[in-house]
Amino acid sequence: MADVGDKAPDFNMATDGGGTVSLAGLKGKKVVLYFYPKDDTPGCTKEACAFRDAMPDFSGIDAEIIGVSKDPAAKHDKFKAKYDLPFTLASDEDSDVCERYGVWVEKNMYGKKYMGIERATFLIDGDGKIRNVWRKVKVPGHADEVLAAAREI
Template sequence: MTMAELGKKAPAFTMPTDGGGKISLKDLKGQKVVLYFYPKDDTPGCTKEACGFRDALPDFSKIDAVIIGVSKDTVAKHDKFKAKYDLPFTLASDEDGKVCEAYGTWIEKSMYGRKYMGIDRATFLIDEKGVLRGEWRKVKVKGHVEEVLEAAQAL
């Protein structure tokens, strides 16, 4: 699997999703894809980010952009998270971490002096041909959805 690099083909993926589905990058050709990685379902920052994408979905839909949230949570957890906040987009489960690794979002973090591995909150914008056109790493939730929308609209 290749590492994500701007201007190059985005790393391919196939992941199980909420509702018992599956999603593959190759099946999304012809649409813009907003692939956002987040640490954990139903935690404050992740919930705020998910609800931000939820609220902006009509604007993303107008430009034929699909939103996919990715974490290492199980599909069952995704189902609960989705139902609780009425999230109208796909949540994909990357339990084995392969997609996180391909996109460079599985990183060493530290909290209260303790080091651990976790998901870096990051978003990737992939164009209709599967080329990586935008990336945001170490995302701060405030204003992020608007920034991604602007970049997607400009594609």
């Protein structure tokens, strides 16, 4: 499980718009890697829109935001267009990156256990080191909290 002080696990994922993103390709930039359960669901939409609204501030401190879920890139395209999201959405359909970051977990809803993505955010510095981790994220105020931490590195 990835944690503060660790070298962030590298990744290479398909993205919206038919592209790819890798941690190695973002060397030198701050990276906000946020994991969320599913496109176009209430909590995930609120979280994405909060990061969207804070994007000018993140851009001002040279921070890249990448949202990650298991949704296919084509579904990300629709989600991104619907809410005018100005950052990359990456697809981890096989859960490989989720597992390396420790966010692919057993969940429990109405007594039914299943595997899913725990809402979590990782702040990675320009050298690829994890500087902050937020697990079991509560959406209200989260983007502002991440921005404040990103300004400090």
